[in-house]
Amino acid sequence: MTSTPAPTVFGNVSLGYVVVETEKFSDWRRFGREAIGMHVDDALSDVLRFRLDDHACRFLLQRGPAEDTIALGWQLDDHGSFEKVLARVTAHGVPVTEGTAEDAELRGVERLARFAGPNGLNQEIFTRPRIADTPLRAAVRGGFVTGAAGIGHVAVTTKRPQQMRGYYASVFDARLSDHIDETISGVKVKIRFLRVNERHHSVAIAAVNRLPINPIRTRVQHVNIQVAELDDMTESYQRVKQSGFGMALGIGQHTNDRELSFYAKTPSGFEWEVGWNPLVVDEATWEPATYQGISIWGHTPEGQTVIDKLRQFGAGAASLLRREDVVGALSGTGMPDR
Structure with missing residues (x-):
């Protein structure tokens, strides 16, 4: 007797917007x-929005003291996938708030x-x-790469990588693409890359090994967006430096x-990656691997x-005393690290 595979939202979910x-x-x-060269919409009071394509909003900036990313917006391709995610979250007793x-x-969504x-x-x-309603006005000739795979990815750091990986697997059926082992300033770090569609990763999870x-300081270490042409990436690099950032x-x-x-370093302190030409995952042939160095x-x-080094050291020391909530009800247990 064959078992019926559990329903999945993998392939029907993508990173749609980021709130700062x-x-x-x-x-x-x-x-x-x-x-960076994005379209800017600043018509609303206490709100700034950036566009990458014809969507009304890809980055929403709201006034407040956090100087940080505060939310990720995930697009579900159909109402069935939306309901599946809601059912998973509520079944584990995690409260859901209707927007x-x-x-x-403000987010340009329904x-x-x-x-x-x-x-x-x-x-x-x-x-x-x-x-x-208005045409896109961006300083990139080839445009930004979005589409069904979403706007790019976010990278986060954590003290509890297995639980964080379990969360994204439980909620969005995220799959492990690969690992990177890296040594930064003498500290060994492992980075796990998770995908929810053909984009190589929508979430990267970095953790210091065994510490x-x-x-x-920030909830997100960096945000990534992708351009379609190499010249747009190199010209954006030049503009960042010329603008004094x-x-x-x-x-x-x-x-x-x-x-x-x-x-680049954003005004709020986290980093902003502009990339070109990452590979696309073929689900039929892909096998996770481990790479040495990023x-x-x-x-x-x-x-x-x-001073930057000392601030980073201070943030690391302070994190020893800070509780990190991984939403345990959704974080899974016994997730194999492969």
Whole structure:
């Protein structure tokens, strides 16, 4: 007797938008429009929105003190997948809040729901994006790569990587693409890359090996977006430097997804990766692997000072005393690390 496979939302989910809380609207406006080259919509009071394509909103900046990413918005391709995710969350006793009409309007979506995510990063799900009324005005000639695989990815750091991986597997049927082992400033770090569709990863989870510390202040270590042409990536790199914004890592190529990219420093402190030409996963042939080091070449740190190092050390030390909520009811148990 053969068993029926459990229903899955894998392939029907993608990263649709990111919500940031900040008081630095002027700096973010320059960063998004002049440095990165995104379309800026600043018509609403206390709200700044960036577009990458015809969707009304891909990045929502709301006024507040966090200077951090506060929510991830996940698009479900159909109402059935939306209901499956809601059922999973509520079945484990995790409260779900229906988004208000104003919440949905700001995000440019229909049918919005919100629930808790690991380390205070709220998860929001929606089914239909609203299409913008005005033409896209972006400083990238070839455009940004979005489509069915979403806007890119986020990378997060954690003291409890297995539970965080279990969360995204339980809620969105995320699959492990591969691992990277890296040594940063003498500290060994393992990074797990999770995909929810053909994009190599929508979430990367980094953790210090065998040490309960998290050296990153913000909930998200970096946000990634992708351009369609190499020249757009290199020109964005030049604009970031010419605009006076900090550069975290220069241009380089990753070992696992082969993406060429650079990492800029956002006004709120987390990093912003602009990438080009990552590989696309073929589900029929893909096998997870482990890579040594994040880069084949490049990605050299730029402009890091001793003060930056000390701040990072202080953040890591402080994290020893900080409780990290991984939403245990949804984090799974016994998740194999492969």
